[in-house]
Amino acid sequence: MTMETILSVKPLLAVLVSLAVIPFIVLSKDRNVREGWTFFAGAAKFLLILSMLPAVLKGKDVVYTAVQIFPNLGIAFRVDAFGMLFALVASSLWIITSIYSVGYMRSLDEHSQTRYFSFFAVALSATIGVAFSANLLTLYLFYEMLSLATYPLVTHHQDKEARSSGRKYLLYILGGSIGLALPAMMITYHFTGTLDFTTQGVMVGNINSGLALLLSLMFLFGFAKVGIMPMHSWLPAAMVAPTPVSALLHAVAVVKVGAFSVVRVLTGIVGVDLLAQYHISWIIAAIASITIVVASLIALSQDELKRRLAFSTIGQLSYIVLGVTLLSTSGMTGGILHIAMHAFGKITLFFCAGAIFCATGIKNISEMKGLGRQMPITMTAFLIGSLSVIGLPPCGGFISKWYLVLGTVESGQLIFLLVLLVSSLLNAAYFLPVFYNAFFVRRSEELLDNRLNEAPRWCLVALMITSGISIVLFFYPQPFLNLAKLAVAAAVG
Amino acid sequence: MLNTFPAIIIVVPLLAALLIAGISFIDRRACFPIGVAALLISFAGAVAMLVNVVSTGVAMEYRFGGWAGPMGIVYVIDHLSALVLVVITGIALVNLVSSRQTIIDELKEKDGAFVALYLLFTAGLVGMTATGDAFNLYVLLEITSLSGYALIGLGSERAPLASLKYLFLGTIGATFYLVGVGYLYIATGSLNMVDLATIIPGLMDSGVILFAFIFCMTGLFVKMAMFPVHGWLPGAYSEASSPAAGLIAPLTTKVMIYILIRICLSVFSVEYVFANLDVGQIMVWLAIATIVFGSVSALAQTNYRRMLTYIIIAEVGYMVGGFFLGNKMGMSGAMLHIVNDAVMTLCLFMVAGIVVNRMKTDDRDGFKGLFRSMPFTMAGFVLAALSIIGVPPTCGFFSKWYLILGGVAAGNYWFVAALIFSSLVNAVLFFRLFEIAYFEPFGDDHHGESPGAGAVGIKEAPMIMLLPFLAVSFLLIVLGVYSGRIVTNIIYFAIPGGII
């Protein structure tokens, strides 16, 4: 299926627009001007990506080569359906998170906010760079850029705890990428001669089975941001960051980049047929399912809300990997769609966690009894978010889980159907008690006045938008669904 | 005019050095400008030659005293030597300009002598790179070493001892090289490299040539601080004054590796080194040992510059290992790494210079809170650190790219593992420093606008130090992006045909 390509500089502009804004953010004297620049950059990026949507929907990829380093390899961009889906999610949520972080940072009066917003912009440009990369080298470049840009965000509080978690964060991510992903990339480049993502994958002709399995596993664990089990413990440690960081980055941008890269490599480099041929897909699916179940179990035991959400994210990410490695069309569609659906759901939950922390300073779930009366909007948003993550009807998450279930049936591997069901139950088990405590349990008498004690105005606005989108996505999933279907068609080819 | 450039780029710094030494006894103000002017001319000449050699594709030759071939001394400027010449003169120029303030502060009356020795050192390096005569290379090696001993000798309190140790080992290395040239002369009767290359294939199995190779190699390994004989480097580079370290550290070992490549490729032909002696495997193992040793002992250092010296030793292992892999990718990786590593090391030593100039200590604690007080310097420092770690788009990544490809192509996975291990160790080393610079001093002030950049006051380095430094750190990215072109247009011409 030949893919017509449009040559346009938009992908490069989309990546660079947030970098270009940084000098203005740094030099702007007044806070509001600085926030204005961030919104301007967010909007500009979103509109640029939106302008490419119609072309991609018609099946045409937007291609642009920024720098030709080697004769057959360079920093090149290729916007296809899969990249477009992820970029849309990331850039739209950046705007919303900026709204949220304005409220959050000002209410908690955090220090050095200029550095916060500028590194946020760098992180987003790296995320879009990964989404639009045409070959593994560009993807690796922006992947490393993202790891380094998020380090100052994770360790924003600059205290001893931030240092130790920052150290862990880098150990896993940088260690994984340099230790495993780089050699795997090199060996692939040596044997195949090219690193471009192609529909059938480049490995198919010239790499034998053992090496293909080894390389796939090196990529899986190398891109540690996907949080597959042994390489996952950086995510709970990164919860020490301010909540908007963990909201956008550790629910949407950073972890999804990991999942996106793994899926890109499995479909674009290793190739769907090679995956099927040598049972590689079954092994990776097994690892993913172990991660899902174990992560959901650990999430049950976590008392701190953000750590529980972190472990839930680890589980949800492995849904994506599991969905893709089922190798059935609806399974892959479900996996890819889950990137979008989970993003909106999980970001709402993190916003609620941040809002609760802003308003009442509570972090642990056990202390959240009777919070519903004080913060009705936040807690209802929390309900919607958790429904979407669990995958129940009124919210978008249901659709992606629906496709995942269909995928397992289609591929005939019923063991994974069991995994999906068990994990959904576990999801319900660790989300609903929070909601139940908030609304139905009377708080002990020391909290006398029941008057409203809601989160700051900006945070609520963001909350409502994302929970609203989660519901809308249930009724109108078309843009993301079509993109997912196109992506699968391109991958299976 | 262009064909006299091979002479001009070395004679101009030499004449300037002599002029400066003389004038420094009369009036010292003129010394610095003459030095910079001489290096500028030399740099311009080197760039012009590189452009000419790349465009015409033909190596430039210069006969000193008008005598041809084996009779007189002939300079040959081919692709690789032109590239290395540009690197040498460029780095010497940038380092001299940026360390003007330190020279005036630290070496009050002796700044004239310092600039003269600086120029002699650079002239020696330029000569070594361009020379086509084996004995002339020894004389220039001695000039470089002698001025190096002097430049290092006047540094911190322990500098004389470190310089003396460097002198002893350096003399052993240089004399071994001299004996090697003597063995070559006895067996062939000529000193001219091109002439030697025609005679040696006829004497493939003679023991004298074998020992000439062994002596030359040991001599060069001592001078480039390979693993067993590296003892002198850590002390020498970390005790020297920062302008001297900024010149010597980035250049000496790289030029020695260039000479190793020059001798192995143009004097002892490729067949001799790789087929006849099959010495590649042992040398790669030696390089792996150097890399692992350099990286591990760098972990144990608390002094920033001493840590850098061990990283330099590891980088020497990269280049020697890459070259002795014996395939096209490995060799081009080694040659590209000569350029990249020189620029990276210069960047890191300029940071050391700036930190010592501002914080009066080059210990790790000197980095406390630097992200807040010196943001631009730290930005450049992060870039240089990323390049040493090997993160794209900086140049360090791309030379590792070629080296790893070479390792995979040669099936030597231990070398690839050593490279990856060294990159990870570098990551740990530099992020340890970032932590100190970023976190400490531990402000307990979570809330409220902490002393932002404005309040504590940006105490940046003086402009004359900062601007060249930022230019060099930006050069790291430019070199990275253009590394593909550098390799295809320049380095592939330097690799002889016999290498696949």
Place this chain on the structure above:
Amino acid sequence: MRGYNMDLLNLIAAKANYWTYIILMMVGFYALIAKNNLVKKIVGMTIFQTAVLLFYVSMSTKKGGTIPILHHGETTSLDPGHVSALVNVADYVNPLPHVLMLTAIVVGVATLGVALSLAIKVYKTYGTLEEDEINLQLRNG
């Protein structure tokens, strides 16, 4: 038996200069590595370099050749063109190693000068020239 001794003696006699140069070099090398006193190391270094001088100069000798200065006879008939035919190469010793060794001597002197000045500076800072005492002072601060 005698034949065998003769070859061995010839071998030693014919290669006498290399034997001496190697032994001298090893003496200098040993002193340079193993000696404790810095000045003894410097002396060892000088011996080490002198051995190489001996090696170069010894390789230039020819049986029956005199010093490389053309006899008075050859120089008188100075009409260019046929002078070179007159000069018999075997009469004169090979001049090239002598030139090279002039450079090596100069280098030796230069290195000696710098080494001695460094040794004096080391003596001024540590008060001793014995390397183990210096290391002791370095170790305890």
Place this chain on the structure above:
Amino acid sequence: MKILGRVTVILCGLLLLVYVGEFPDFADPQSPASTHVSPYYIQNALEDTAVPNLVTAILADYRGYDTMFEATVIFTAGLACFFLMRLPKKEERVVFYRHRATGVTLRIDDCGAVPKDTQAFHRIDSQWVPRDLIIRSTTRLLIPFVQIYALYVLAHGHHSPGGGFQAGVVLGASIILLAISQDLRSAISKIKEKTLGILSSLGVLIYAGTGFLCLLLGESFLDYGALASLLGTDRVMARSHGILIVEVGVAMAVMSVLIWIYYNLSSAGKQDEGL
């Protein structure tokens, strides 16, 4: 450390000795070294450079570039010793004076400017020894002749063994003899450090300068043939004169550097009291 040293040395020695058999015999006229390039020198040196002394011909003309760097090596050594050793000129010093008539010695601690010698008092070193008449008179007699001999060696470099380096060393030795026989200060009064610094750089500058002059005249660097137009002789004689100019430069450089190193080494940089 010692055992390691012994093992490496013995190992290296044995390894070298084993391969001695491969070398050409001691004085074998047919050895590659004497049959490849050197015959050209022996036959053509006189014709090319009109200098019978082949070593000087090769030294200053065929491989003149090497010798230029040789002179630079000497110059670098002098500069290095100055750079490392020379201490800033601090005024306050412990100074000793001796009354000529009675022999009473005065010790002045940290005196500012050093007073001149007078009729009654003259300045002495800390380990002062009364001058020995024999040494003083013989050296005063000997030094001029040593210097004349050095000039002879310099001038006759073309026809007999000798040349720039040897002449420079002998000249240097004459001044050092003066410094040893009397005291360093009297030698410094004869030749100040400033003149030495300028003279040494001037010497090598003459050498490199002539080379650069040949470059400016259009020929290649250090090709004395180019001086023919300036010196008004044919190219061969121009080469011979070029060699002589260069030898003078080298002699000047070597002399001043040796004295300069002696000044710094003997007084450890203070240049007030020598050996």
